[in-house]
Amino acid sequence: MLEIDNLHAFYGKSHVLHGVHFKVAPGEIVALLGRNGSGRSTTAKAIMGLADAEGDIRWKGQRITGLKPYEVAHLGIGYVPESRDIFPKLTVHQNLMLGQKRAGKGGRWSFDDMYAMFPRLKERQHTEAGVMSGGEQQMLTLCRTLMGDPDLIIIDEPTEGLAPKIVELVAEYLRTLKAKGVSVLLIEQKLTIALQISDRALVMGHGSIVFDGTPEELKANPYVRKEWLEVG
Ligand SMILES: Nc1ncnc2c1ncn2[C@@H]1O[C@H](COP(=O)(O)OP(=O)(O)OP(=O)(O)O)[C@@H](O)[C@H]1O
Secondary structure, eight states, X not given: OEEEEXXXXXXXXXXXXXXXXXXXXXXXXXXXXXXXXXXXXXXXXXXXXXXXXXXXXXXXXXXXXXOOHHHHHHTTEEEEOSSOOOOTTSBHHHHHHXXXXXXXXXXXXXXXXXXXXXXXXHHTTTSBGGGSOHHHHHHHHHHHHHTTOOSEEEEXXXXXXXXXXXXXXHHHHHHHHHHTTOEEEEEOSOHHHHHHHOSEEEEEETTEEEEEEOHHXXXXXXXXHHHHHOOO
């Protein structure tokens, strides 16, 4: 479904991705792990047309390298960046309505689906998004992207800074996506959560993929965990 081969990315003269290659199959949750600065966010940005990229990014057989961000989104790849991405002056419900623009009313998700996943958003549906807490804005960003009905969603550090209870809700959200056939590329620091919910784990180091295997294979590989993830 998503196939990446020999991907290089650049910030000006700085060459930060060096031949990245991996695949995401339909309905698969793939965790993209690695230390800070290893190139995970840049990989997401390169796919979304937000970083200078060379190489092959294929989506459903079509080469999408170098497309504009709105073109990539239009093809069905949703992106939830690390920074919260909401319209602060609009209400929660209005934010979700804007998210729905790509899908129209024919999408697989309803407002009620979002409110069932995150009841706090239902309580606050008429509240201006900008006055909500960081965690609530994070939930809204996830839901707004999902309302566009992507077939793949790329999520950068969704649990960063969230209370454990909300982290559990986010994990449940990811399981719901998978149950409805949405693929997920999950950039995550929390190894335990990432390994619990993912079908496959990728580890990046210095702008390359240094491990690609199942969560069980990663758990059984102390070398990769110690060398590239700093856990024993
Ligand atoms: N806008 C930028 N301009 C120049 N260099 C950048 C920029 N963004 C990231 N880099 C560099 O690119 C490399 C990869 O960074 P990237 O953000 O992709 O890593 P990461 O694994 O996602 O880590 P983090 O969680 O810290 O973002 C790092 O060396 C980083 O310093």
